[in-house]
Amino acid sequence: MPVMEYIDAIRLAMKEEMERDETVFVLGEDVGTKGGVFTTTKGLMEQFGEMRAMDTPLSESAIAGVAIGAAMYGMKPIAEMQYSDFMFPATNQIISEAAKIRYRSNNDWTCPVVIRAPIGGGIFGGLYHSQCPESVFFGTPGLKIIAPYSAYDAKGLLKAAVRDPDPVIFFENKKCYKLITEDVPLDDYIVPIGVANVLREGTDITVISYSLPLHFAMQAAEELAKENISAHILDLRTIQPLDRDAILEAAKKTGKVLIIHEDNKTGGVGAEVSAIIAEEMLFDLDAPIMRLCGPDVPAMPISPPMERFFMLNKDKVKEAMRNLALY
Amino acid sequence: MKSETSVQQQSKHEQLGLTHHQVIDMYRYMRMARLYDERSLILQRAGKINFHVSGIGQETAQVAAAFALDREKDFFLPYYRDYGFVLAAGMTLKDLMLSVFAKAEDPNSGGRQMPGHFGSKRLRIVTGSSPVTTQVPHAVGFALAAKMQKKDFVSFVTFGEGSSNQGDFHEGCNFAGVHKLPVILMCENNQYAISVPVHKQLGGKVADRALGYGFPGIQVDGNDALEVYRVVKEARERAIRGEGPTLIEAMMYRLSPHSTSDNDMAYRTKEEVEENRKKDGVLKFKNYLIEHGIWTEEQEAELVAELTKEMKEATEYGDNAPFPKPEDTLLHVYAGDGEVKA
Structure with a gap:
């Protein structure tokens, strides 16, 4: 392969x-x-x-x-x-x-x-x-x-x-x-639309995300494992229609949910994921649902320190994951 | 010169290759569209239906264009005033009445869309929307498919002169011009975009814009059925020969208000409307047929009686047909919605 x-x-x-x-x-x-x-x-x-x-x-x-x-x-x-x-x-x-x-x-x-x-x-x-x-x-x-x-x-x-x-x-x-x-296989395979994927099994916190931030979450999870924090990570893959069953299953797994995306927080996909969890299993949660997202500014500036400020990275994600684990 | 003299002995429609029977058929669709439109206005005023958007004054060019196309294979992207066009393309009065009453059996949308939002895959009438001119790039897409698949159909799209100011008109024209695609774009210039007169909409002529896209633009009297037929037929022949698009600007006048929600006397005068009513292409075509001895007032009376009867039946059918089930609102968002799950 x-x-x-x-x-x-x-x-x-x-x-x-x-x-x-x-x-x-x-x-x-x-x-x-x-x-x-x-x-x-x-x-x-x-x-x-x-x-x-x-x-x-x-x-x-x-x-x-x-x-x-x-x-x-x-x-x-x-x-x-x-x-x-x-x-x-x-x-x-x-x-x-x-x-x-x-x-x-x-x-x-x-x-x-x-x-x-x-x-x-x-x-x-x-x-x-x-x-x-x-x-x-x-x-x-x-x-x-x-x-x-x-x-x-x-x-x-x-x-x-x-x-x-x-x-x-x-x-x-x-x-x-x-x-x-x-x-990546050279054969003719399909990944079905509308089906999320568990990237990492864990027991302390659940991270739900899609696209690039998962890269940071996977790195952070590796490092947090050394601190005895076990992260369960769900890749939505399809953001519409959302895989509700997979979201709820992943959330139930740990009772602590962090949703991450680079799109700004207000009105983003994370708000909907959060609402689904709150509607279906609010009383099964052990912590408030948390979100880590791009800031609510019109778009990303080019100046390097400003771009770094806007962008997510492993350290920002790791800190958010640790905070949730310690809640 | 001799041959010219002998040609002149033929009537204009014969010169264009149209039989007496065909021009009478054209006229029949014009009258049918006019009667449908008038009936729908009355139905709305009587509170039987919620809304009607009218095409009175535009039927001549619509029907003439339809007759110049291949109604067995071309794809049509009409806009919301094209009753004459869709009737000539195979839609029936019953179909239109089912739409105006928003009934389940409406073939255009199953009662989902406003009247005038046509669609029928069977008749190759492509589903349309209300944001104007979005259909122009779609028509170009159908024409692109014809070129890629080496099929001998054209796409035909209509829109108003107001719509011709949207970006999608220009983007679609340019794309079609670059690839010399078999698409015919017909602007029905009815002089008004709701209330805004043409002099506040256009700094020049719509037809002239074609020059910038590298294909011919032709202005034609939209009240002259045979002239419209001629230019659309020539445009189709060019398209099939691989010579690309044609933009046609058919000049006409919207005799009725924009829709049943519009009071046109707020922005134009009765005198202006009456002046234009005298130029009505349907009347003009009727006179042409009578002058050529292929139509009489007796036949006219018979036709109107026949169409009125058909209209009455269609209206009753539409009125009595069942509405969609409320919960059918949830169907057909994606493929397979509403199918019985095993």
Whole structure:
């Protein structure tokens, strides 16, 4: 089983799906000749031609809208938003159109589109190359939203997204692209959408998260084990629909829950996860539900100390985990 | 010169390849749409239905365009005033009445959407929404699929001149122009975006914008059925030849208020409306048929009686049809919703 980077796993998923099904194609800015600004689509144009790895005009609403139209016809488009920060011009197409096509047509028309968008900071991207816009789309019924942390999941979930009959937003973490390296099978496997995954079994505290912060949580858990703090870690993987059963099971395991995400705290995914736990098992808890999130500022500044202040890291996560354990 | 003389002996519709039967059929759909629209206004005023959005004054261009397309294979992305278009594309008065009464059997949306939000996969009428012009990139997506899959259909999309100011119009046009896609964009310039007159909406002509996207833009009298038919037919031929999109700006006038929630006398005069009523394309087409000896007032009376009867039956059917079950509100968010779980 080859070791590969998270970004390679995403590329491999697209390549395999394009080989499997000729209606699958990728469109976006710089995805063709250049192979993507991050190299995510590198080699696809050479293999599949410039129609199936299509360089588009700089217009996100058209990238999403044209993909939606093609999907309604029966194609399986993967629309790339170069940065999730630039996704907002396409929001009307995603929320008013893609999310509602099945519902508004009473199940007559469908929209099996995938929209890929890199999220997250820590790359000196400043306000507009660092955002985590999950909460803008989260809570829009009709959309599925995936945010993988591992390279294995990135491949399996993207392949599941391409085959899904409904619109899926695939939030890939750009800091994970090169940071996360692991064994990824070359065979045709799928990771099901809507199913969370226990990354680490533990007995003292439960950490629920998705995407990059899990990297810090796993490191912190390793170190906290030496302090006899045992952390149970759940990777949501899919943030819509949330895996309620897995969330409740993980929370029950320890009775102490910390929810972590880089998106800012107010109105984030963590608020919903917290509400689910509070609704179902408040009296089984041994501590208040805690959240560690990005601060409620408009976006991440580029200046290094400011970026460091905004970003989560192993030490911040470890401290929050220890505080909860000691509660 | 001789051949020209002999051509002139043919009537215009024959020159365009339309039979007497076809032009009478066109007229029939125009009258049907007009009657439907008038009936829906009355139903709303009588409190039988909640809302109606009108297309009176726009039926001529809508029906003419539909006849110029291939109604067996093309994909249609109409906007909310296109009753004439969707009727000509195969939707029935009963279908429209089920929609306006918001009944379960409504083929457009099962009673979920406002009237005028068309959709029928069977008829290749693509489901639409209320935020205007989002359908333009969708039409481009269908045309892209045609090119990628080497299929000989075109997509046809309509919108108002107000909508032509949205980003999605420009983004869609540009994308279609870059890839020379088989899409026909028809702006139904009805002179008003609700209350805002065209001179406050446009600094130039909608048709001229096509120049910037690298394809032809044609302004046409939307009250002239045969001219609209001609330009849409030519646009379709260009598209099928692989020569790319065409933008058509059909000039017309919205004779009715924007919707049943609108009082148009707050922003325009009765005189202005009456002046435009004289230019009504439906009336003009009727006169054309009579002048060419293929239509009579007797036939007109028979047609109106027949359509009125059909309308009455459709109205009764729509009125008496069951509503969706309240809990069906929860169905069809995702695939498989509502299926019986094993």
